[in-house]
Every structure is written in C-alpha cells, then in structure tokens.
Amino acid sequence: MTSHNAARLTGVLFIIATVAALLGAAVRPDLTGADYLTVVAGQGNRMAAGALLLLVAAFACAGIAISMYPILRKANVGLALGSVVFRTMEAVMYVIAVVGLLSLLTLGQQFVTVAAAERASLGAVGGLLLGLREHAALAGVFAFCLGAFLYYTALFQARLIPRWLSGWGIAAILSMSTAAVLALFNNEAVTSYVPLALPIFLQEMVLAAWLIAKGFGPSAVRARDLSTAKPETTAPRDGEPALA
Numbered sequence: 001m002t003s004h005n006a007a008r009l010t011g012v013l014f015i016i017a018t019v020a021a022l023l024g025a026a027v028r029p030d031l032t033g034a035d036y037l038t039v040v041a042g043q044g045n046r047m048a049a050g051a052l053l054l055l056v057a058a059f060a061c062a063g064i065a066i067s068m069y070p071i072l073r074k075a076n077v078g079l080a081l082g083s084v085v086f087r088t089m090e091a092v093m094y095v096i097a098v099v100g101l102l103s104l105l106t107l108g109q110q111f112v113t114v115a116a117a118e119r120a121s122l123g124a125v126g127g128l129l130l131g132l133r134e135h136a137a138l139a140g141v142f143a144f145c146l147g148a149f150l151y152y153t154a155l156f157q158a159r160l161i162p163r164w165l166s167g168w169g170i171a172a173i174l175s176m177s178t179a180a181v182l183a184l185f186n187n188e189a190v191t192s193y194v195p196l197a198l199p200i201f202l203q204e205m206v207l208a209a210w211l212i213a214k215g216f217g218p219s220a221v222r223a224r225d226l227s228t229a230k231p232e233t234t235a236p237r238d239g240e241p242a243l244a
Helices: 003-027 036-042 046-073 078-111 118-157 161-188 191-211 217-230
Strands: none
Touching: 003 046, 003 191, 036 046, 036 078, 036 118, 046 078, 046 118, 078 118, 118 191, 161 191, 191 217
C-alpha cells in the first residue's frame, strides 16, 4: 500500500469511527430512568442497530492505528507498535461494552415476562450490567488516549502532517485524558465532560479531511524511506577491492 492510499484509508476510518459511534449512541434507547429495562425490551431493533454501529466504530478505531503503522514505523517503530496495541485494547473494551448492551436487551425481555416479585433481582442484575458497560467504555477511552498520544507524537516528530495539526492532536488528547480521569474519580460517564472531549472530535475530523485530500507529507515519507533503505553495493572493477 502506498503512503497516499494509507493516508486515505486512515482518514476514512477516522470518519467511520466517529460517525458510527455517534449514530450508535443516538439510535439505542435511553438507559436512564427507573423503567429502562421495560423500554429496552420494547425497542429491541434499536438496541441491535445501536450495538452494530458501536461494533463498527470499535473495529474502525483499531483500524486507524493499523493503517498508519507501515508509515509510522519508518519514523519510530516503538511508537507505531504501541499505538496499534493500545487502540486494539480500546476496541476490545468497546466490544465488551457492546456485549453488556446486548445483555441488557436479553435481561429486559425477561424483565417484562416475570412476576413483580422477581423484578427487583433482575433490576439489580441490570444495574451491574450497566456498570460493566460504563466501566468498559471508560477503559476504552483511556486506551484510546494512550494510543492516540503515541501516534500523534510520531506524526509530530516525523512531520508527516503539519505540526500545528499533530500538536493540536497532542493537546486535545491531554484534554480528553483529563475528562477520563474526572469521569473515573467522580464515577460518571465520560460524556459528562463534553467541553473537554470536543477538541479531539474537531481535530480528528480536520485530520481526516487533510489525510484524504493531501495524505502524508511526501518529502517526509521519502526522507524516511531513504534513511531506512539499505545502501546498494557496486561490483568492484578489476584490481579494486570490494566495498562492504
């Protein structure tokens, strides 16, 4: 894959991950309120559609770092590999969150068929599933912050994109990390801190457009290719010693 194709794929994956995550959150039923299990049971199609969109977002998140790896490893293989590891961990956490979401659907369908005396225990199980979902999603955000920080650092060092854009990414990730820490200690969803999460959302959309339109800096990519290329040896002339 050429560097320009890798850039285009990365930009498309950024858009897919963001749009799928937003649509998934919008499509699924509200999970707040005392009767949320009854609401979930009556809107199974919306739950399934939301879960599918969130799975698409999870796989796209891992794909972002994977698609950039062949380019970033020429700049810093450690940062490139680390970004793949952490963004893959992010995807795994999001899949766990989706499993919790689908488990709530199954629980809700049971909830509306049992006697009132049994609903208290099912409600307690639902609370545990909600907690698992929120904690898995928060762990995914922490993994995202680590993975994104690594590849933005590599992009900044190698000048594969303008430094104002990669620097914006680093600053936005620090803001997002602050939101995740606040959510952890306040036992809240990270979506409670939209102003801290907004910079990385805007940055990723700008970065996606840049990568699709312009790709990675060709001069930087060429310089990295030349620096990592094995020098060619020339055949010695008669009477001359061979060069190593």
